[in-house]
Amino acid sequence: xRRSAAALALSIACAFVAPRAAAQTAAAPGDWTMPxxxxxxxxxxxxxxxxxxxxKNLHPVWTFSTGTLGGHxxxxxxxxNTMYVVTPYPNVLYAFDLTKEGYPLKWKYRPNVDPNSxxxxxxxxxxxxxxxxxxxxxxxxxxxxxxxxxxxxxxxxWMTKIADLAAGETTPxxxxxxxxxxxxxxxxxxxxxxxWVKGLDLATGKVVWTATNIGPDSLVLAKAGTxxxxxxxxxxxxxxxxxxxxxxxxxxxxxxxxxxxPELDLVYYGVGNPGPYNADQRMxxxxxxxxxxxxxxGDGSLVWAYQFTPHDSWDFDAAAEMILVDxxxxxxxxKTLVHFDKNGFEYTMDRATGEVLLAEPYVKVxxxxxxxxxxxxxxxxxxxxxxxxxxNVKDICPTLxxxxxxxxxxxxxxxxxxxxxxxxxxxxxxxxxxxxHLKGTPFMGINSPxxxxxxxxxxxxxxWDATTGKRAWTIKExxxxxxxxxxxxxxxxxxxxLDGWFKAANAKSGEVLWKFKVGSGVVGDPITYTxxxxxxxxxxYAGIGGDWLxxxxxxxxxxxxxxxxxxxxxxxxxxxTSQGGIVWIFAL
Amino acid sequence: xxxxxxxxxxxxxxxxxxETEVPAATNATGAENAIVIAPHDDRIFAGGIAPPAEKVVxxxxxxxxxxxxxxxxxxxMNCDGCHGGGxxxxxxxxxxxGRWRYGGADxxxxxxxxxxxxxxxxxxxxxxxxAMIWRLVAYIKSLPAPKDVxxxxxx
Numbered sequence: 080x081r082r083s084a085a086a087l088a089l090s091i092a093c094a095f096v097a098p099r100a101a102a103q104t105a106a107a108p109g110d111w112t113m114p115x116x117x118x119x120x121x122x123x124x125x126x127x128x129x130x131x132x133x134x135k136n137l138h139p140v141w142t143f144s145t146g147t148l149g150g151h152x153x154x155x156x157x158x159x160n161t162m163y164v165v166t167p168y169p170n171v172l173y174a175f176d177l178t179k180e181g182y183p184l185k186w187k188y189r190p191n192v193d194p195n196s197x198x199x200x201x202x203x204x205x206x207x208x209x210x211x212x213x214x215x216x217x218x219x220x221x222x223x224x225x226x227x228x229x230x231x232x233x234x235x236x237w238m239t240k241i242a243d244l245a246a247g248e249t250t251p252x253x254x255x256x257x258x259x260x261x262x263x264x265x266x267x268x269x270x271x272x273x274x275w276v277k278g279l280d281l282a283t284g285k286v287v288w289t290a291t292n293i294g295p296d297s298l299v300l301a302k303a304g305t306x307x308x309x310x311x312x313x314x315x316x317x318x319x320x321x322x323x324x325x326x327x328x329x330x331x332x333x334x335x336x337x338x339x340x341p342e343l344d345l346v347y348y349g350v351g352n353p354g355p356y357n358a359d360q361r362m363x364x365x366x367x368x369x370x371x372x373x374x375x376x377g378d379g380s381l382v383w384a385y386q387f388t389p390h391d392s393w394d395f396d397a398a399a400e401m402i403l404v405d406x407x408x409x410x411x412x413x414k415t416l417v418h419f420d421k422n423g424f425e426y427t428m429d430r431a432t433g434e435v436l437l438a439e440p441y442v443k444v445x446x447x448x449x450x451x452x453x454x455x456x457x458x459x460x461x462x463x464x465x466x467x468x469x470x471n472v473k474d475i476c477p478t479l480x481x482x483x484x485x486x487x488x489x490x491x492x493x494x495x496x497x498x499x500x501x502x503x504x505x506x507x508x509x510x511x512x513x514x515x516h517l518k519g520t521p522f523m524g525i526n527s528p529x530x531x532x533x534x535x536x537x538x539x540x541x542x543w544d545a546t547t548g549k550r551a552w553t554i555k556e557x558x559x560x561x562x563x564x565x566x567x568x569x570x571x572x573x574x575x576x577l578d579g580w581f582k583a584a585n586a587k588s589g590e591v592l593w594k595f596k597v598g599s600g601v602v603g604d605p606i607t608y609t610x611x612x613x614x615x616x617x618x619x620y621a622g623i624g625g626d627w628l629x630x631x632x633x634x635x636x637x638x639x640x641x642x643x644x645x646x647x648x649x650x651x652x653x654x655x656t657s658q659g660g661i662v663w664i665f666a667l
Numbered sequence: 668x669x670x671x672x673x674x675x676x677x678x679x680x681x682x683x684x685x686e687t688e689v690p691a692a693t694n695a696t697g698a699e700n701a702i703v704i705a706p707h708d709d710r711i712f713a714g715g716i717a718p719p720a721e722k723v724v725x726x727x728x729x730x731x732x733x734x735x736x737x738x739x740x741x742x743x744m745n746c747d748g749c750h751g752g753g754x755x756x757x758x759x760x761x762x763x764x765g766r767w768r769y770g771g772a773d774x775x776x777x778x779x780x781x782x783x784x785x786x787x788x789x790x791x792x793x794x795x796x797x798a799m800i801w802r803l804v805a806y807i808k809s810l811p812a813p814k815d816v817x818x819x820x821x822x
Binding site for chain 2: 201517521634638643
């Protein structure tokens, strides 16, 4: 009797121990566990030690060379006093021990990534970061694999081939983990892919579902009774809005950021451009390219979709983040989705239905005069439409780099109610030509040089009110601004510049409080976290690249056989930066 | 130093089927009108001894319009998607700067196109016949290389 009572007591004790062990995998409030900080993709931190009064005392406390030259987009993670850094190709994962002096490595993980991905990736060999859940670090390798690595030991837990490099698919995007589902997508809008998202099982890596972004309802997972677009009627929209079978090579990549609303159980993501760039070869709306899609993460079923740029003729990917916050619109609190599209408009939408509540240009826009809220469609400027039949169309604003790039995600502060965005003020010429699809090669048909817009400043960091569609303040920058943003409860916002400055600004006024030259242009996204000593730290990658690798002056600075002049419109940028990745950590 | 491939023009014994004109073909009777000897002059030779030069047949050497056809192919096969219009470089390397990652001799360029290269250059040997690849080589070699100025100054 006594023995069995003791055994019972032990089993009860074990039953209590198990949940405690599970709880240890939960993140602390001062951690940064997913790419955009939270499911709502706000990039807002509750940390408040750094304030407008003391930000001038920020200084570097640690740096680390990643040893790679690709564009350092994305951001580190910090979980349980460990910082995780994924490099551009070859996608090394570093784990730094933040409890020890000098933050030595706990381990590093070196996957065998196919070098062919270097040439299949459209726009440099970037990686947009990892995500943490349940003791695992999960991220995508450029060559079409998703890996899960044990966060404590660095041991590979699973590796799943998700994409086909030979078909032009690469995978630089950062996954999102919702419950037991790992959500991933592929790039390749320049290679005639048939774009998709997949839901993987977090425990095993097995692909549970695949949903294409274009094509028939059976592939798009648009089921009668579940799918309802606010503006579009009818079925098979992903197929009937394309000529014949052109959707099969119609692009629709997924390379930006995903967000999730737990109450609605909806995952939101933006879909990239249709292919080819010559719009004459794909007459019709080309749904659901340049769109936002809302899906149930469990089975991938499509709930609603909205197309920002029907028949996109300018490479206006809608891959940018969808920020999920509740805002007062027209005197009523609404569950909104806020999106800064490449096409130059900021959209404030009802995230339950896909209704557009407000759409206003946040940079100079001339391809459309406005968005008609009754139809959800842009009112087009005829002279700025493109296609091989229209020849070289001059002075389209913004450029195919976007009024804001999806690569530079926005932050939102609930304290100010403002969105903080890195923007570009440039225009382009767009000369489309006929092109043929050949598997494994680009499917583009475009010559599109950029130039500065009427504003001599080619970029700006702005604060934006998404309830009115108006700017609150502007910090002008000489070059396009390409970093992500960070907002904090201390009312300090952070961003970086292509000429290599990392800056802190007053969230309310836009006053620049502090800046530091970080050694290379910034295309990464700042994060903040609480260190082992209880202090607030801010981390950022330096390492120019992505679409801007040409501007650094060296196309590949480790290759003497490929030396080119910098682009004409930003020739001076090469005075201020070279390639090469550095992780920086700052503190008061 | 400007590296020049050694090009030896010979008279063709007669036309032949293109399928037999794979690179490194040593069958002289297969030559249409030209033999390109790969010189290996940008390599380091073990023992200081160059390997025997390989002979490859340029089956488009007699085509005066080879470069024009190559220019059309350059666009038609989506080469410009990576290397840029006019091959000035985009995501893929510039082919007009006179600097070569995998060698600039005709035979090197032929191999780059036909066999691909490991950083994402697709192998076109499966979709292009050798005579077409040689026309692409002719186009690329026809592009004017700028003067190599290694210094960039803002002063």
